[in-house]
Amino acid sequence: MEKKQLKSNTNHIRLDVYLQQHYDVSRVVIKKWITKQYISVNDTIITKPSFLLSEGDSINCHIQPEDPLPTIQASSISLDYIYEDTDLIIINKAAGLLVHKGTNKQEKTLVDYLKEAQTNLYDYGDPERIGIVHRLDRQTEGLLVIAKSKLAYESLTQQFRNRTIKKRYYALLKGNLNHDIDVNQPIARHPKHRYKYCVDPTGKEALTKFAVKNKYNSMTLCDIELVSGRTHQIRVHAHYLGYPIIGDEIYSKTTRQSGQLLQAYQLSFMHPRLNKQLTIKLNISTRLKEHHA
Numbered sequence: 001m002e003k004k005q006l007k008s009n010t011n012h013i014r015l016d017v018y019l020q021q022h023y024d025v026s027r028v029v030i031k032k033w034i035t036k037q038y039i040s041v042n043d044t045i046i047t048k049p050s051f052l053l054s055e056g057d058s059i060n061c062h063i064q065p066e067d068p069l070p071t072i073q074a075s076s077i078s079l080d081y082i083y084e085d086t087d088l089i090i091i092n093k094a095a096g097l098l099v100h101k102g103t104n105k106q107e108k109t110l111v112d113y114l115k116e117a118q119t120n121l122y123d124y125g126d127p128e129r130i131g132i133v134h135r136l137d138r139q140t141e142g143l144l145v146i147a148k149s150k151l152a153y154e155s156l157t158q159q160f161r162n163r164t165i166k167k168r169y170y171a172l173l174k175g176n177l178n179h180d181i182d183v184n185q186p187i188a189r190h191p192k193h194r195y196k197y198c199v200d201p202t203g204k205e206a207l208t209k210f211a212v213k214n215k216y217n218s219m220t221l222c223d224i225e226l227v228s229g230r231t232h233q234i235r236v237h238a239h240y241l242g243y244p245i246i247g248d249e250i251y252s253k254t255t256r257q258s259g260q261l262l263q264a265y266q267l268s269f270m271h272p273r274l275n276k277q278l279t280i281k282l283n284i285s286t287r288l289k290e291h292h293a
Contacts, residue, residue: 008057015039016049019061037194038062045192062193079113082280087152087273088145089119089131090280095141095259095287101128114146121146122153133157137232139247141287142169142264143280155272160229168266169224169234170213170284172291173243174252177220180211183237187230196250197232199240206230208237219246221288234262246291261288 006022016030019039023030031049033039039046040060041053053059080092091110093099098109111130114121121131131146133156147153159165188203190196207227214221220243224234235251238244244252248260268279 004061004063006059006061008053008055008059010053011055013053014049015041015046015051015053015059018053018059033061033063036064038064040192043192045194062195064195079110079117082143082282083278087149087271088147088156089114090267091144091146092282093136093141093144093264095139098138099135099144100132110144120148122148122150124153134160134229136264137235137260137262139249139259140262140264141285142262143267143282144264145267145269149272152272156269159269163228164270166266166268166279167226167229167264169226170263170265170288171222171224171234171238172246172261172288173220173222173238174246175218175220175243176215177210177212177222177241177243180209181241183208183210183240185237185240187233187236197230197236199236204228204230206233206237208234210238210241219291221284235260261291263288 004022008018010018016027016034019030019033020027034049035047037045037047038061041051041057043058043060080094081089082092083090093110098107100109100111111121111128111132114131123130131148131153133145133147133153136142136144145156147156156165184205184207185199186201186203187197187206188200190198205228209225209227211223211225212220213223226234230236232251235245235248239248239251245260245262246252252260263282263285265282265284266280268277270276271278
């Protein structure tokens with residue numbers, strides 16, 4: 001993410017025209033940034049390219065890259081199948097890999113690679129999200145369950161809705177968290193920066209349980225239980241505590257080429273056909289181990 005603060009020295013100039021004077025990109029790209037709510041003027045999100053600036057206006061730009069680092073190249077992808085049967089697949093998703101299509105329709109996603117592998121996924125009507133019952137952020141690595149049958153899709157969707165699926169994560173936090181803590185704080189979209197989320201009393205309830213696993217120099221490895229499943233929940237609650245996830249380019253001032261150090265390492269749910277609890281657990285990833293070694 002690129003952040004820039006500008007100060008207008010001209011009256012009655014269009015916002016898109018002004019920004020094009022400061023960025024070496026086309027007017028089309030500038031308009032996209034504005035409509036995506038990346039630009040604010042005097043702390044107010046502006047969505048019209050034709051907005052007229054006044055002298056002294058403060059313009060804040062929070063530009064989200066179309067392909068944040070690292071991206072997964074077609075030649076480097078190798079899907080890590082952890083479990084598969086007639087109803088479902090569990091994948092160990094790599095950091096940098098999108099689960100399904102977003103704004104960049106050209107970028108290949110996990111769904112695309114599964115299609116190429118001729119994996120039979122359950123199609124519920126959205127060809128870009130076939131089989132998908134939950135997701136992980138692009139830079140989050142770890143376990144993702146995908147439905148191959150209607151039975152699995154309906155059962156897993158219901159279990160996620162009822163919060164009976166147990167999800168645990170490892171995260172490397174900036175700073176030394178001294179004790180275990182539960183964060184029970186509602187989350188809503190940020191009022192000024194629409195690509196972000198924040199703790200907000202008007203938001204949706206969210207509960208995250210942080211357990212200290214190890215402490216290192218200015219870092220804490222936490223074992224985290226995600227009780228609810230709001231967008232960016234762990235990242236927002238870690239930031240709220242004052243111990244953001246290392247490498248989180250949105251919620252932490254520290255950035256890394258390899259993205260945020262967050263791993264979905266355990267997934268536990270009722271198998272839709274076998275009617276018994278299935279628990280899959282990964283060891284801590286190489287990315288997290290190497291950073292604190």
